[in-house]
Amino acid sequence: MKGTMLYGARDVRFEERPDPTIIEPTDAIIKLSAACVCGSDLWPYRGIDAVKQPVAMGHEYVGIVQEVGSEVKNIKPGQFVVGSFFASDNTCEICRSGYQSSCVQRQPGAPTGAQAEYARIPLADGTLVATPELPSDDLIPSLLSASDVLGTGWFGAAAAEAGPGKTVAVVGDGAVGLLAILSAKQMGAERIIAMSRNKDRQKLALEFGATEIVTERGDEGVARIKDLTNGLGAHSVVEAVGTQEAMMQSIRAARPGGHVGFVGVLHGVEIEGWEYFFSHVHLHGGPAPVRNYLPHLIDLIWNRKINPGKVFDLTLPLARVAEGYKAMDERSAIKALLIP
Amino acid sequence: MKGTMLYGARDVRFEERPDPTIIEPTDAIIKLSAACVCGSDLWPYRGIDAVKQPVAMGHEYVGIVQEVGSEVKNIKPGQFVVGSFFASDNTCEICRSGYQSSCVQRQPGAPTGAQAEYARIPLADGTLVATPELPSDDLIPSLLSASDVLGTGWFGAAAAEAGPGKTVAVVGDGAVGLLAILSAKQMGAERIIAMSRNKDRQKLALEFGATEIVTERGDEGVARIKDLTNGLGAHSVVEAVGTQEAMMQSIRAARPGGHVGFVGVLHGVEIEGWEYFFSHVHLHGGPAPVRNYLPHLIDLIWNRKINPGKVFDLTLPLARVAEGYKAMDERSAIKALLIP
Numbered sequence: 001m002k003g004t005m006l007y008g009a010r011d012v013r014f015e016e017r018p019d020p021t022i023i024e025p026t027d028a029i030i031k032l033s034a035a036c037v038c039g040s041d042l043w044p045y046r047g048i049d050a051v052k053q054p055v056a057m058g059h060e061y062v063g064i065v066q067e068v069g070s071e072v073k074n075i076k077p078g079q080f081v082v083g084s085f086f087a088s089d090n091t092c093e094i095c096r097s098g099y100q101s102s103c104v105q106r107q108p109g110a111p112t113g114a115q116a117e118y119a120r121i122p123l124a125d126g127t128l129v130a131t132p133e134l135p136s137d138d139l140i141p142s143l144l145s146a147s148d149v150l151g152t153g154w155f156g157a158a159a160a161e162a163g164p165g166k167t168v169a170v171v172g173d174g175a176v177g178l179l180a181i182l183s184a185k186q187m188g189a190e191r192i193i194a195m196s197r198n199k200d201r202q203k204l205a206l207e208f209g210a211t212e213i214v215t216e217r218g219d220e221g222v223a224r225i226k227d228l229t230n231g232l233g234a235h236s237v238v239e240a241v242g243t244q245e246a247m248m249q250s251i252r253a254a255r256p257g258g259h260v261g262f263v264g265v266l267h268g269v270e271i272e273g274w275e276y277f278f279s280h281v282h283l284h285g286g287p288a289p290v291r292n293y294l295p296h297l298i299d300l301i302w303n304r305k306i307n308p309g310k311v312f313d314l315t316l317p318l319a320r321v322a323e324g325y326k327a328m329d330e331r332s333a334i335k336a337l338l339i340p
Numbered sequence: 341m342k343g344t345m346l347y348g349a350r351d352v353r354f355e356e357r358p359d360p361t362i363i364e365p366t367d368a369i370i371k372l373s374a375a376c377v378c379g380s381d382l383w384p385y386r387g388i389d390a391v392k393q394p395v396a397m398g399h400e401y402v403g404i405v406q407e408v409g410s411e412v413k414n415i416k417p418g419q420f421v422v423g424s425f426f427a428s429d430n431t432c433e434i435c436r437s438g439y440q441s442s443c444v445q446r447q448p449g450a451p452t453g454a455q456a457e458y459a460r461i462p463l464a465d466g467t468l469v470a471t472p473e474l475p476s477d478d479l480i481p482s483l484l485s486a487s488d489v490l491g492t493g494w495f496g497a498a499a500a501e502a503g504p505g506k507t508v509a510v511v512g513d514g515a516v517g518l519l520a521i522l523s524a525k526q527m528g529a530e531r532i533i534a535m536s537r538n539k540d541r542q543k544l545a546l547e548f549g550a551t552e553i554v555t556e557r558g559d560e561g562v563a564r565i566k567d568l569t570n571g572l573g574a575h576s577v578v579e580a581v582g583t584q585e586a587m588m589q590s591i592r593a594a595r596p597g598g599h600v601g602f603v604g605v606l607h608g609v610e611i612e613g614w615e616y617f618f619s620h621v622h623l624h625g626g627p628a629p630v631r632n633y634l635p636h637l638i639d640l641i642w643n644r645k646i647n648p649g650k651v652f653d654l655t656l657p658l659a660r661v662a663e664g665y666k667a668m669d670e671r672s673a674i675k676a677l678l679i680p
Contacts, residue, residue, distance in 0.1 A: 102596030266613030273609025
């Protein structure tokens with residue numbers, strides 16, 4: 001088969017790869033129906049995370065089950081499935097508490113290499129959720145988004161305790177930030193403030209449920225949020241970037257007793273204790289337990305209550321995956337959909 | 341009157357001070373019934389917080405109201421009152437959400453100088469809570485503890501979401517840590533693990549409700565907590581020290597999805613983002629909103645359901661306040677009670 005490898009900063013190659021096979025009896029092999037480039041793929045693409053050896057790329061996926069291992073009981077060949085980027089058994093105490101991405105058997109970045117024609121999914125029964133039947137083509141982008149970017153935005157909004165009566169600010173206008181807006185809207189938030197200076201992203205933010213746009217950043221952005229909230233700050237802030245500036249902007253934009261949900265992978269961030277102590281802000285986040293939300297998200301998509309697939313504003317044949325990386329790196333696309 | 345001044349590291353003086361007077365119409369003047377030394381007073385006493393000029397000490401207090409300003413409506417002369425170390429109006433949106441120590445009108449360290457015969461309390465109606473009648477002498481230490489150390493331990497346990505079915509670990513065996521144990525017990529925690537290597541403190545921890553003692557610290561302490569919790573970590577951890585080691589010990593001892601409530605004033609602490617991101621741990625803490633808990637705590641004390649005053653293991657006449665600092669600094673006393 002063919003799949004995507006990253007050889008170093010900005011060196012993406014679509015090339016011949018070994019066909020994945022069942023290794024553990026709990027594995028499944030899927031044929032990808034669609035794949036995409038994740039914002040987090042840009043960390044190694046940009047050379048911020050070092051690439052020491054060529055690495056298979058892609059961890060967001062939907063597809064048709066081709067084969068299952070001998071211990072797989074619930075997932076069947078022929079099913080259309082959505083899975084999380086962390087394989088999990090979905091039975092341990094941590095999974096049952098809703099933190100499948102910290103499952104005691106977790107396998108991060110599973111599958112390795114989903115920007116490909118086929119992928120091996122470990123712990124298939126725990127990791128995959130089948131749709132009620134084969135979806136129509138127009139639902140596939142949204143179902144794919146549930147695999148990571150929607151699930152991550154949803155976790156950000158949930159960790160920020162978005163809900164009725166709440167004012168929610170979202171720091172970051174990438175696909176995760178935009179889908180955190182959609183999520184906060186679904187959770188019943190009263191006001192949703194999108195922080196963005198990009199016209200196209202502002203437009204999508206408003207379509208997803210944002211009620212206000214703030215174009216300022218850093219301390220000016222914080223001051224603007226305070227202006228909009230009676231001097232107090234937002235009840236809930238979603239951090240969807242992962243930098244020091246975005247994290248501090250999020251903590252400072254939240255009111256005392258407020259909640260910051262952070263889902264940007266934290267890079268070079270240090271939270272200084274003295275300032276944080278006196279902020280009275282709740283912090284929660286990390287790698288989203290997407291598996292926890294998948295049944296609900298699939299249901300919302302299946303019944304066309306939400307259309308998160310709109311974050312894909314560039315569609316390419318999988319063979320042109322390198323163009324997808326480039327467009328996202330240059331921010332000329334929000335998110336690239338890849339069709340095998 | 342006489343009161344306590346700190347002139348520099350380890351230089352505590354009990355000396356003549358101006359009588360406090362009503363300055364704002366919302367003030368009250370109280371005659372202290374008892375005072376005490378706070379663990380946080382040790383930061384400047386030890387020279388870790390610089391003392392640039394002589395400073396009036398003491399922020400925990402109970403006493404009899406002597407006089408009130410013209411705008412004080414609910415608090416009356418002759419009442420016995422307990423107050424928080426943050427003056428607050430108790431009417432703003434932040435107070436109403438339970439974060440009085442971040443009140444929009446907050447006055448930190450109010451009163452300044454409660455290790456004295458008299459003290460001025462700002463925002464008296466918002467800050468003070470009167471007992472049903474004058475208390476008997478044996479209740480005074482417990483009522484005094486409610487003013488800070490009990491309220492702070494209570495907030496630590498609440499921020500850590502201690503409750504039924506939960507395993508709670510407490511890092512720090514000072515008075516706040518010990519009272520976090522008492523608080524977790526009141527909140528219905530199933531198991532409470534005290535981290536202490538001091539025999540007397542272990543004894544009080546067990547009396548307050550600890551079910552297990554861990555004597556190891558740092559990474560060894562974390563490993564011991566994991567041993568005791570099926571390899572997962574505690575559901576709830578209270579950080580009651582304020583150092584880098586204690587904060588990281590707390591985060592590492594909590595399971596994914598667990599909660600750390602931190603109430604030690606963070607000194608020189610930096611929370612590194614990458615490790616914290618993958619911990620999946622909730623963080624919440626800061627200066628305790630004692631005023632939020634006072635009615636409930638006073639009720640528990642008044643009805644002799646709890647006896648938090650046991651943390652006072654040294655009683656001195658107020659004039660010998662310097663000995664109280666010394667004993668706490670040397671850890672020969674948990675907490676010093678001062679009788680004017």
